Amino acid sequence: MQDVPARHGGGSPLFSIIIPLEYHRGQWEQSWLGWTSQTADKSLYEIILVVPPEFKGREELKALAGDEARLEFTDSEHDIGLCAFGATKARGSHLFFTESHCWPEADVIEQCIRAIELHPDWAGFSCHSIPICHNRLSKAEAAMYQADIEFGMTQHPWRKVLDQCFVTRRDVYWECGGLRKELGHFAEWVLAAAYHARGHTIGYLQEARFHHYYIGEIGELKTFTLDFVEGEIRYLGEARRDPGSELLEVPVEWVEWVGFDRSLARAAMNALAHYSLAGRGWKRPGEKLRAFWQWGTLALCGDLPARLAARLAVMQAQAGLSALILIGSSEAIAKWMRRYIASLIHLQRLECIRRLRGQAGPAARFLGDRVLGQAGFHALESSAGHSFRWSEPQAAVRIRGSEGRNIVRIRSPALRASLREIGPHFYLDGARVGGAAIAIGADVYTIELDLPASGTAILAWSCPLLRGIGDTRRLGLAVESIEVSRDTGSSIQSEPGQQSRVVAGPLKPD
Missing domain, CATH: 3.90.550.10 (Spore Coat Polysaccharide Biosynthesis Protein SpsA; Chain A)
Structure with missing residues (x-):
């Protein structure tokens, strides 16, 4: 040697x-x-x-x-x-x-x-x-x-x-x-x-x-987890695309954070209200009431309820762990310490994300570079060769394009039914998008929209509720990506495999 x-x-x-x-x-x-x-x-x-x-x-x-x-x-x-x-x-x-x-x-x-x-x-x-x-x-x-x-x-x-x-x-x-x-x-x-x-x-x-x-000190556990979480959230906020960045898992709190945007929550609730007034919605009124409660709470309170619940969970876990250190078994201490760490990480992520708010827009673009924020989406998943996020029956995205006429393509694999059968209603800054502006293809909704001078607007939609087998989530559209581009023609152009017919609304009732 x-x-x-x-x-x-x-x-x-x-x-x-x-x-x-x-x-x-x-x-x-x-x-x-x-x-x-x-x-x-x-x-x-x-x-x-x-x-x-x-x-x-x-x-x-x-x-x-x-x-x-x-x-x-x-x-x-x-x-x-x-x-x-x-x-x-x-x-x-x-x-x-x-x-x-x-x-x-x-x-x-x-x-x-x-x-x-x-x-x-x-x-x-x-x-x-x-x-x-x-x-x-x-x-x-x-x-x-x-x-x-x-x-x-x-x-x-x-x-x-x-x-x-x-x-x-x-x-x-x-x-x-x-x-x-x-x-x-x-x-x-x-x-x-x-x-x-x-x-x-x-x-x-x-x-x-x-x-x-x-x-073996509770205070040191808290310090270490906070140090790790602060680094994690800071890294996500940078939205870097260095080699390896795609390997780092995005925590669920980061995905859900954009859903705490009050203006997006109001847009989703507006879509739900208009959809209901149009005679559409769920067969069971209780589902509709729960949706109104969800979006209304987010519109009024933002992330406050989530942070309060997270803080309470930490307090309970810390109290239980402190007591068990004195009188509990080794197995109980280990169980409650894991519970304490998990609740602590959840709270610290919410607090760190809140402090970063206003700086994290680019990193929140889970659905495409032109999507600045979104509410009403579940975590990324894969099925049938597609990577996508399920939206809830109501969802809203903040998009950025150019002033004037733009084409928005919502790429959506038809996993629950044909896109025509789902028939969502779309709303731009609260106003219903007319049927003549929407073309439905095999796996894409293509929409003509006029964006304001800022080039930024909120696009929301509402569609029938889907319940997956063994899945407690409320599901809407499966969304792969949302693309926004300037309209270079006078009308919507059909893509290969697209149905060229423009429709005014859903063809199949609930």
């Missing part, structure tokens, strides 16, 4: 071990001892201690490190920011990211050198994390996170970056954008997705073992 560094030239080490000294949980000295006790030749690695501005014990740290480590000082106060800064100072061909509340076993460097030799196809790899617990909550915390780590390392197709102990070729790290400090711990997922999208393999080295200290 001693010939490995010779290939890197210039006297540079093989590894740059980057240790951020934030969140050390009182374990940084233990971490330091783990690194200075490595059995591998010390010329193979350098240790970079990245020190945040408020780190206590700087003089003790300098005395302890001596000539065995480089100290780098930065204004960043977050582990990810410290790691990102440390990477800019590294000289090794491989970066080794870890945390200061983790410590390696003595043969970790040797195991990593062996892995590089045996797996030249690996652009990076994560090591094996062993939990260190000291109270009942830390045991439950470790069980939950270790299960997630194990799933990521052994089953998930790309979520392989574990910042407790992650080794990567330095050139690939920079090629994939590196760790973005503004994303907090969500930056790990973004980086992992970028590696996968660019065709780089991240391995899992179980032989290299790290001990990870779990603190």
Whole structure:
């Protein structure tokens, strides 16, 4: 193994071990001892201690490190920011990211050198994390996170970056954008997705073992989840299309957020009211009343009821968890901790999205680049070779086109019936769209619309209710995309396979 560094030239080490000294949980000295006790030749690695501005014990740290480590000082106060800064100072061909509340076993460097030799196809790899617990909550915390780590390392197709102990070729790290400090711990997922999208393999080295200290405090759980969620929502708000961005799952709160737009809710309720007055609607009045209640509540209150319910769920879960820590069984503590984390993430997403409101328009375009917002849509799903979102029987979208005449194409696979049989009524800024402006094809509604000077308007529709088998949702149209373009002709042009007949309304009653 001693010939490995010779290939890197210039006297540079093989590894740059980057240790951020934030969140050390009182374990940084233990971490330091783990690194200075490595059995591998010390010329193979350098240790970079990245020190945040408020780190206590700087003089003790300098005395302890001596000539065995480089100290780098930065204004960043977050582990990810410290790691990102440390990477800019590294000289090794491989970066080794870890945390200061983790410590390696003595043969970790040797195991990593062996892995590089045996797996030249690996652009990076994560090591094996062993939990260190000291109270009942830390045991439950470790069980939950270790299960997630194990799933990521052994089953998930790309979520392989574990910042407790992650080794990567330095050139690939920079090629994939590196760790973005503004994303907090969500930056790990973004980086992992970028590696996968660019065709780089991240391995899992179980032989290299790290001990990870779990603190077991409710406040720390809250801080960590908020950090992750803030990064997640900030990333979604950027609407970036970097390699790997398509792999990151959009949380349901982000999809539902646009439905809290009061003006869109009013447009959907207006569509429901006009549709009902036209003699259309559900056979059961109770369904109609529930729809009026739903849209009326959203139109009046926006996301307030959802946020209040989420906050109440967090309070209940935290109270239950706190009581169980004192008197409950280990199984009960684990169950309620998962409940607490889930409710906390839900609330934090709603709050972060609310703070981002007004900046997140581009990222909310789930149905096309010309759709600025939408209300009344379910999550993305696939069926019969189509990827689409079911709308509710009433839905509304804010579209942007050009001033004057535009063509709007709502692409909708005919999964429930032919589009002609469904026969939705369309409304532009509250006014019914005339039948002469609508053409119905095999899988597309093509509509001529006159948009105002701003080029922005709200298009809403109402259609009969569909209940799927074993599905409690209220379904309307299956929508693949909504396209808006300037009208370059004098009338609606039929597309291949389209029925050219223009119809004025639904041909089949409820």
